[in-house]
Every structure is written in structure tokens, then in C-alpha cells.
Amino acid sequence: MEKEFTWDYAPAPEAKDHAKIKKQYDLFINGEWVKPSTKKYFNTINPATEEKISEVAEANEKDVDLAVKAARNAYEKTWKKMPAKERGKYIFRIARMIQERSRELAVIETLNGGKSIRESRDFDVPTAANHFFYYAGWADKLEYAFPNRNPKSLGVAAQIIPWNFPLLMAAWKIAPALATGNTVVLKPAEATPLTALKLAEIIQDCDLPPGVVNIITGFGKTGAAMVNHPDVNKIAFTGSTDVGKIIQKSIAGTNKKATLELGGKAANIIFEDAPINQAVEGIVNGIFFNQGHVCCAGSRLFVQESVAEEVIQKLKARMETLIVGDPMDKNTDIGAINSKEQLLKINEYLKIGADEGLEMFQTSCTLPSKGFFCKPTLFIGAAQSNRVVTEEIFGPVLTIQTFRTIEEVIEKANNIPYGLSAGVWTDKGSKIFNLTSKMRAGVVWANTYNKFDPTSPFGGYKESGFGREGGLHGLMPYLSF
Numbered sequence: 001m002e003k004e005f006t007w008d009y010a011p012a013p014e015a016k017d018h019a020k021i022k023k024q025y026d027l028f029i030n031g032e033w034v035k036p037s038t039k040k041y042f043n044t045i046n047p048a049t050e051e052k053i054s055e056v057a058e059a060n061e062k063d064v065d066l067a068v069k070a071a072r073n074a075y076e077k078t079w080k081k082m083p084a085k086e087r088g089k090y091i092f093r094i095a096r097m098i099q100e101r102s103r104e105l106a107v108i109e110t111l112n113g114g115k116s117i118r119e120s121r122d123f124d125v126p127t128a129a130n131h132f133f134y135y136a137g138w139a140d141k142l143e144y145a146f147p148n149r150n151p152k153s154l155g156v157a158a159q160i161i162p163w164n165f166p167l168l169m170a171a172w173k174i175a176p177a178l179a180t181g182n183t184v185v186l187k188p189a190e191a192t193p194l195t196a197l198k199l200a201e202i203i204q205d206c207d208l209p210p211g212v213v214n215i216i217t218g219f220g221k222t223g224a225a226m227v228n229h230p231d232v233n234k235i236a237f238t239g240s241t242d243v244g245k246i247i248q249k250s251i252a253g254t255n256k257k258a259t260l261e262l263g264g265k266a267a268n269i270i271f272e273d274a275p276i277n278q279a280v281e282g283i284v285n286g287i288f289f290n291q292g293h294v295c296c297a298g299s300r301l302f303v304q305e306s307v308a309e310e311v312i313q314k315l316k317a318r319m320e321t322l323i324v325g326d327p328m329d330k331n332t333d334i335g336a337i338n339s340k341e342q343l344l345k346i347n348e349y350l351k352i353g354a355d356e357g358l359e360m361f362q363t364s365c366t367l368p369s370k371g372f373f374c375k376p377t378l379f380i381g382a383a384q385s386n387r388v389v390t391e392e393i394f395g396p397v398l399t400i401q402t403f404r405t406i407e408e409v410i411e412k413a414n415n416i417p418y419g420l421s422a423g424v425w426t427d428k429g430s431k432i433f434n435l436t437s438k439m440r441a442g443v444v445w446a447n448t449y450n451k452f453d454p455t456s457p458f459g460g461y462k463e464s465g466f467g468r469e470g471g472l473h474g475l476m477p478y479l480s481f
């Protein structure tokens with residue numbers, strides 16, 4: 001295989017001494033650090049080494065109540081009344097300060113989440129800053145965004161985010177909420193709280209009026225207390241479809257507005273007329289980017305039968321060159337799986353796929369002896385009935401199916417409970433338009449994959465949730481008309 005034409009890179013570890021991480025974090029409520037009423041703290045670790053990094057507070061209902069009250073107070077007394085132009089300035093300030101501290105944020109993101117430093121440095125942190133820049137610009141232009149509709153803020157937003165893009169998801173949630181004049185209580189995922197807590201420090205340094213953004217930590221129970229708090233007007237959730245369903249049930253019959261961004265199982269489709277080398281690169285980026293910890297990961301590959309052999313052979317050769325290991329090394333392509341639980345879940349799916357009789361291919365790399373790692377994996381010759389095809393794995397695992405006609409692939413790609421994203425690779429513009437209009441997916445990338453921009457809306461169909469984040473559309477869920 002082509003491996004013999006490559007050579008090993010010397011390690012290029014990113015320094016971590018400039019990243020200031022406290023030993024213990026309290027709750028950020030009303031502009032101050034407050035001890036949790038539970039008096040409990042839980043450890044947060046580095047999934048690449050299994051070492052403890054810090055410990056963070058566990059908030060209970062009382063703490064949630066305190067945070068919601070602070071947000072309500074800030075909303076009524078300060079934020080709602082402030083001229084929109086002034087609100088915009090604060091948001092710009094947050095964006096600039098994220099840029100100034102980008103190196104520290106990238107290091108902490110990688111230490112706490114396991115993703116490669118290259119990715120947190122080049123994708124997560126700059127995209128988070130860009131979201132704040134983009135929405136800062138909208139703050140005083142809502143009348144132009146929605147002419148003659150008199151847009152009004154909602155009040156207090158409870159925002160709950162997952163562990164795959166901790167800082168970026170915080171930015172996706174906080175920036176549009178503030179730009180539309182709402183105040184916020186945000187909870188990062190229990191596994192990855194540290195960059196959100198760093199963001200709290202940035203918010204403090206920006207002199208944002210106390211209570212406009214409150215950041216609290218805890219587990220699912222804390223999230224549930226936020227959802228069920230009677231004085232919350234809006235819930236923004238990104239996470240699993242199971243929890244999304246619980247949230248929807250618990251707010252049924254209330255006036256709370258919600259946006260849910262849930263799971264996915266995206267189809268990435270290669271036609272025989274596609275530029276194959278580019279497509280292979282896109283497939284690799286689509287599923288192995290961030291260890292496959294991406295709701296929109298292109299986890300189901302559909303290849304037109306006539307080019308299947310070529311694509312699979314090129315894909316295997318490209319996968320062999322991927323560097324799996326220390327996420328702090330700038331050469332690393334695939335870092336650590338986010339947690340032990342997630343690794344166990346992925347390993348279970350590897351077993352399910354093998355038991356289902358599928359041909360399994362894993363690269364020949366050696367995994368580090370400590371930490372949570374998984375080899376990039378293919379399941380070749382998969383079918384619609386395989387569990388590895390229909391269920392979300394959230395790891396670096398790609399199933400491969402073949403097809404003959406465009407009708408067949410549309411049918412197969414759509415035959416799934418999810419509908420977050422999809423990809424199509426072809427030389428023909430007409431095929432792209434035909435397919436994109438028939439795919440039941442919120443985002444369809446053509447001849448590229450996993451491209452994000454703050455101006456462009458993102459969100460799902462079916463069990464992938466509802467509501468859009470990003471772009472002009474991302475303002476709407478935070479407004480009433």
C-alpha cells in the first residue's frame with residue numbers, strides 16, 4: 001500500500017504552560033464566581049492521558065434558580081433597555097477577546113476534549129470568534145433583518161450544549177441570544193466544561209453587565225432543572241435525540257420556545273463522474289475529523305458501483321497515512337475519543353458490525369497505551385438493515401454501501417430517522433441540484449464536506465431536531481414577532 005512512500009513526522013507538541021487552568025471552578029452567576037449550594041465538585045479529565053485537569057462545581061435546582069433570577073434581573077433592568085448598538089459593542093468585545101486568547105483556548109479545548117490541537121486552533125476557536133463577530137453586526141440591524149415585523153426579544157434563554165465542540169457550541173448559542181437582546185444561562189457538557197468557564201472569564205473581563213451571561217456546570221439533572229425552570233422563556237439544546245425528546249415532553253403545554261439540534265447519520269454520496277481523489281479527501285474529512293464526534297459526520301458512504309473498488313482502495317491508502325495519537329501534537333490528525341463511555345460505545349458498535357458479518361478494515365497504526373483512542377474503521381459491503389448503518393455511532397467509523405442509480409441512492413440515503421446533513425460528489429451541476437432538492441437533510445454539501453460559516457444556517461429534519469442556528473435564520477428562534 002502507499003504507506004511505504006510516507007515517512008514518520010518528528011513530534012511537534014504544542015506548549016501548554018501558557019494555558020491558565022484553575023484547580024477548581026465555581027459557578028459563574030451574576031458576574032461573579034459563586035460556590036455551588038451542593039458544595040459538590042466533580043473532576044474533569046484529559047481523555048488523552050486520563051489525568052485530572054481540574055474540578056468543577058455541580059449546580060442543583062437552587063443554583064439554577066439563582067442563575068435564572070440573575071438572568072431575569074439583568075434582562076429587565078439592563079440588557080433589554082440598552083440601545084442595541086451598545087449591546088453590539090459588547091459582543092464585538094467578546095469576539096476580539098476570544099481572538100486575543102485563541103492560543104490558550106485552543107490548548108484548553110484540546111486538553112479537555114481530546115480533539116487535535118490543529119483542529120481546535122484552526123477550526124473551533126476561530127469559528128467561535130467569527131460567530132460573535134457575525135452576530136455583533138446584527139444587534140442593531142434587527143429591523144432590517146425582519147422589516148415591518150417589529151422583532152422583540154424573548155427574555156431568559158436556557159442553553160445546554162454537548163461535548164463535541166464545547167467552545168464553538170457556546171458561541172453558537174450565546175452570540176445570537178445576546179444580539180437579539182436576551183440574557184443567558186448556559187451549561188456546558190459535564191465532560192468538557194473548561195473552555196466555557198474560560199469564556200466566563202472573558203465575559204467578566206469584557207465588563208458585560210452582571211447576569212447577562214451566566215455559566216453553570218453539572219450533569220443531566222442540572223440541565224433538566226434549567227429546562228423545567230418556570231421563568232425560562234427559551235431553550236436551546238444540542239445533544240442526543242433521546243434527551244431532545246425528554247426536553248420536548250417536559251416543555252409541552254408551556255410557552256417556552258425551543259430549538260433542538262440532535263443526532264445525525266449523514267450520507268456522503270460519490271458518483272462515478274466525481275473527482276475521485278478530492279472525494280476521498282472529503283470523505284476522510286467528513287468522518288474522521290474530530291474523531292467522528294460530529295452530529296453531521298458523513299458516516300454513511302454511498303459509492304456508485306462502477307467506481308467502488310477504486311474509491312475503497314484509495315480510501316484505505318489515505319487512511320493509512322492518518323496520524324492517530326497525542327492530540328497536543330501538531331501533526332496529529334485524529335486525537336482522543338472524548339470519554340471512556342464513548343469509547344466503550346464505539347467499541348460495542350465495532351463488535352456489532354463484525355457480528356453482522358461485515359468486512360472490517362482498520363488502519364495499522366499503533367494506539368497510545370493510555371487514554372481513549374480508536375483506530376479509523378471501515379465497514380465494507382454494508383446494507384440498509386445493518387445496525388451500524390442506521391444508528392449513530394459518533395466515532396471514526398464509516399460504513400460503505402454501493403448503488404447503481406440516482407433514485408436508488410436518494411431512497412437509501414433518506415431511509416433513516418435522521419436528517420441533519422449530507423454530501424454529494426459529482427462533476428454534474430444538474431445532478432447536484434436534482435439530489436439536493438430531494439435529500440431530507442438540513443445541509444447538503446456539494447463537492448466538499450464539513451464546511452461551516454456563521455452566515456449559513458444549520459439544523460435538521462426529522463429526529464435530527466428543528467430550528468436553525470447560524471445566519472439570519474439563527475436570529476429567529478430568539479425573537480417574537
Ligand code: ADP
Pocket residue numbers: 160161162163187188189190218219220221222223224225227238239240241243244246247
Ligand atoms: P451526548 O450523548 O452528546 O452526551 P446528551 O444529550 O447526553 O448528549 O448531553 C448533551 C447535554 O445535555 C449535556 O450538557 C448534558 O448534561 C445535558 N443533559 C443530559 N440529560 C439531560 C436532561 N434530561 N435534561 C436536560 N439536559 C440534559
